Amino acid sequence: MQPYIKYYANGLSTDILRQLYTNMLKPRLIEEKMLVLLRQGKISKWFSGIGQEAIAVGVTMALHPEEYILPMHRNLGVFTTRNVPLYKLFSQWQGKASGFTKGRDRSFHFGTQYYKIVGMISHLGPQLGVADGIALASKLKAKKHVTAVFTGEGGTSEGDFHEALNVASVWQLPVLFCIENNGYGLSTPTSEQYNCENLADRGVGYGMESHSIDGNNIIEVYTKVAAIADSIRINPRPVLIEFKTFRIRGHEEASGTKYVPQDLMDAWAKKDPLENFQSYLKEENVIDKAFEVEIKTRIVHEINEHLEVAFNEEAIDANLINELNDVFKPFEYKHITCKSNSKNIRFVDAISEGLKQSMARYNDLIIMGQDIADYGGVFKITEGFVKAFGKDRVRNTPICESAIVETAMGLSIAGIKSVVEMQFADFVSSGFNL
Numbered sequence: 001m002q003p004y005i006k007y008y009a010n011g012l013s014t015d016i017l018r019q020l021y022t023n024m025l026k027p028r029l030i031e032e033k034m035l036v037l038l039r040q041g042k043i044s045k046w047f048s049g050i051g052q053e054a055i056a057v058g059v060t061m062a063l064h065p066e067e068y069i070l071p072m073h074r075n076l077g078v079f080t081t082r083n084v085p086l087y088k089l090f091s092q093w094q095g096k097a098s099g100f101t102k103g104r105d106r107s108f109h110f111g112t113q114y115y116k117i118v119g120m121i122s123h124l125g126p127q128l129g130v131a132d133g134i135a136l137a138s139k140l141k142a143k144k145h146v147t148a149v150f151t152g153e154g155g156t157s158e159g160d161f162h163e164a165l166n167v168a169s170v171w172q173l174p175v176l177f178c179i180e181n182n183g184y185g186l187s188t189p190t191s192e193q194y195n196c197e198n199l200a201d202r203g204v205g206y207g208m209e210s211h212s213i214d215g216n217n218i219i220e221v222y223t224k225v226a227a228i229a230d231s232i233r234i235n236p237r238p239v240l241i242e243f244k245t246f247r248i249r250g251h252e253e254a255s256g257t258k259y260v261p262q263d264l265m266d267a268w269a270k271k272d273p274l275e276n277f278q279s280y281l282k283e284e285n286v287i288d289k290a291f292e293v294e295i296k297t298r299i300v301h302e303i304n305e306h307l308e309v310a311f312n313e314e315a316i317d318a319n320l321i322n323e324l325n326d327v328f329k330p331f332e333y334k335h336i337t338c339k340s341n342s343k344n345i346r347f348v349d350a351i352s353e354g355l356k357q358s359m360a361r362y363n364d365l366i367i368m369g370q371d372i373a374d375y376g377g378v379f380k381i382t383e384g385f386v387k388a389f390g391k392d393r394v395r396n397t398p399i400c401e402s403a404i405v406e407t408a409m410g411l412s413i414a415g416i417k418s419v420v421e422m423q424f425a426d427f428v429s430s431g432f433n434l
């Protein structure tokens with residue numbers, strides 16, 4: 001087959017080209033196996049990323065292993081490219097104890113600090129704000145890391161998308177916002193999702209650099225994202241990337257694709273990222289049939305071996321002690337008695353004093369909220385804090401409760417504690433998306 005996609009190898013080595021191929025092949029072969037297991041009733045639900053592998057694989061290969069990635073439900077390639085052991089993934093989907101959530105769910109809603117992957121939040125948009133927090137932590141620690149976060153084009157319609165991009169831009173956070181535009185959000189076509197030509201064009205509105213990339217062309221994805229990531233590491237800033245691709249299978253396997261016009265399916269089938277790349281590599285003599293067979297055999301063997309481990313694992317046996325220990329950190333209770341020189345002060349002053357003491361005690365603790373910096377907050381709780389602790393730690397936020405709660409979560413994932421001030425108590429309800 002002649003490749004339909006035009007590739008320009010841009011001086012990439014044989015080794016990298018083969019890695020790109022192998023890393024795309026692995027999630028494809030796993031998914032093909034999952035479809036068989038689904039038909040056999042051995043797994044329940046599956047969100048397919050077939051045809052979209054180049055994005056997850058290209059972005060993950062462009063990032064360094066110590067940099068965080070926040071994938072979505074179609075980004076199996078992130079996990080496999082980060083070399084997460086397959087039996088752990090399979091145990092996760094089987095609801096077994098070796099899975100990342102230890103049998104508490106059977107989906108992609110899990111994260112792993114070891115592989116620096118923060119699994120998707122089911123509400124879609126909120127994870128964009130979590131990426132802001134992780135990126136803020138890396139900026140505050142001067143780590144020069146990029147954080148990549150994924151969303152579908154459907155997720156871009158949520159307010160959380162706007163809030164996260166706006167905060168990242170105002171604070172110049174090193175986040176790579178990756179929109180995987182695959183044509184449909186469940187059954188909703190792009191024409192009913194947004195009313196602009198390219199989602200990348202929204203970057204202008206946020207004062208943010210943006211790019212549109214052919215998401216089915218692995219070389220384009222990898223080389224462009226690698227260059228952008230390098231430049232973000234030197235000059236921290238958010239960048240918006242829209243990857244154009246297509247969802248070849250249903251939203252989830254049971255729901256089918258009846259609502260997708262056949263000509264669209266046919267047109268995109270020609271652009272399959274794996275088949276095209278394989279043809280190109282053969283044409284360029286980077287791989288041959290023997291290489292293809294050898295790699296496929298190796299991966300299929302690995303899949304079967306690891307599946308057996310997961311299938312053979314005992315069914316989960318829930319136990320209260322394990323459940324509690326997974327939620328609460330062990331601690332030693334220390335009783336602190338009130339000093340005799342205590343005095344009665346106003347509640348608001350007590351909060352201010354408590355925060356001030358904590359800020360002095362933990363030199364990486366930060367406070368975020370509306371008008372809390374130079375203005376000192378509407379109740380003057382943080383008055384004088386900027387002078388004492390600096391603007392990096394006492395941060396005025398835009399009016400975006402949701403993104404700031406998400407940012408606090410991201411900070412804690414990256415090891416930084418934070419306090420979020422809600423200007424008035426009722427506005428906290430705008431922060432409940434997480």
Ligand SMILES: Cc1ncc(C[n+]2csc(CCOP(=O)(O)OP(=O)(O)O)c2C)c(N)n1
Binds near residue numbers: 072185
């Ligand atoms: C706040 C919220 N509303 C609705 C849903 C249900 N839902 C899950 S995925 C999805 C479609 C998402 O489309 P898109 O963001 O384009 O990602 P894709 O599935 O196409 O990869 C919907 C409506 C949800 N998870 N969260």
